[in-house]
Amino acid sequence: MVVTARREEAEGVVGVELALPSGEQLPSWTPGAHIDVELPGGLTRQYSLCGDPADGAAWRIGVLREADGRGGSRWIADELTEGATLRIRGPRNNFPLQPAGRYVFVAGGIGITPLLPMIRAVAAAGADWVLHYGGRTRASMAFLGEFAAYGDRVRVHPQDEVGLLDLDAVLGAPAADTLVYCCGPTGLIEALETRCRAWPAGALHVERFTAAPVVTDGADTAFDVVCERSGLTVSVAPEQTVLEAVGNAGIDVLSSCEEGVCGTCETTVLSGEPDHRDSLLTEEEKAAGETMMICVSRCRGARLVLDL
Structure with missing residues (x-):
């Protein structure tokens, strides 16, 4: 795809529009x-689409320049120019908007990007909703101008002006018809998870920048993976991931983040019990054990059969 536009959306945030050359x-x-x-350099990074789904001619992403990151966002912010060509995979949706009577959207910094098209959709549908958008400073908060038409449904919380988000006030009392959508830093998501334990199951939907901490039962052990379609059985050593082991055996699986966040390597489980260590599947999906992220998750037992 070709970079058709590039602009500064806020301090440290670059908006990039992409289109097919044809x-x-x-x-x-x-x-x-x-x-x-x-x-x-072989880097692959995931960015939320934050434009208009009805615009079939172009896609838009917003990229925060992370000085302490692994280099991807710095390259986009410092080196990428209009007219450049990028290779893109997707789109995929691991953070879908579900129907509800009311929505509470909570964004932290660049976490506003996946919520932008959600807000457009619920506003167009006439739904009841509110957005609480927090950031370090007003100047660092991208796309603020796009919310002007929504009036007091949008509550802006620059930390240097009003302090941290008051999440108890943001959430209010648990409500059976309300869904909470959040994207932002780990601390914000963990704080919301704690408060939403009192809410109906499935009320909170989150998308993470980085993987959540993993608590394991003990030391990792070796196990076998039967790759059903390939007719191969692969041994996974304690220090290996399933993704590494099957790759070494010549089975090519698409992957990207290798942290259990993006969902690229999600694989169907035909038999066996996965030890889920991703930050993507819901607790209900993990309990069902129908799929797993083979970049991080392992096996509770000696054998898994996967659709590979």
Whole structure:
């Protein structure tokens, strides 16, 4: 895809628009979707689509320049120019917007990006909603101008002006018809998770920048993976991931973050009990054991059969 536009959306945040060189229509997507962007040096990074799903001619992403990151966002912020070509995978949606009577959206910093198209969708549908958008400073908060038309449904909370988000006030009392959507730093998500334990199951939906801490039962052990479609049985050593082991055996699986966040390597489980260590599947999905993220998750037992 070709970079058709590039602009500063806030301090440290770059907006990038992408289109096909031919001008053809792009694949459709829904609010919450993201794409994989392949960068120089073998890096692949995931960015939420934050434009209009009805615009089939272009996709838009917002990228926060992270000085202490692994280099992907710095390259986009410092080196990427209009007219450059990037290889893109997707879109995929691991953070879909579900129907509800009311929505509470909570964004921390660049976490506003997946919520932008959600807000457009619920506003167009006439739903009841409110956005609480926190950031370090007003100047660092991207896309503020796009919320002007929504009036007091949008509550802006720059930390240097009003302090941290008052999450008890943001959430209010648990409500059976309300869904909470949050994207932002780990601390914000963990604080919301704690408060939403009193809410109905499934009320909170989150998308993380980084993987949540993993608590394991003990030391990792070896196990076998039967790759059903390939007719191979692969041994996974204690220090290996399933992704590494099957890759070494010549089975190519698409992957990206290798942290259990993006969902690229999600694989169907045909038999056996996964030891889920991802930050993507819900507790209900983990209990069902129908799929697993093979970049981080392991086996509770001696054998897994996967659709590979």
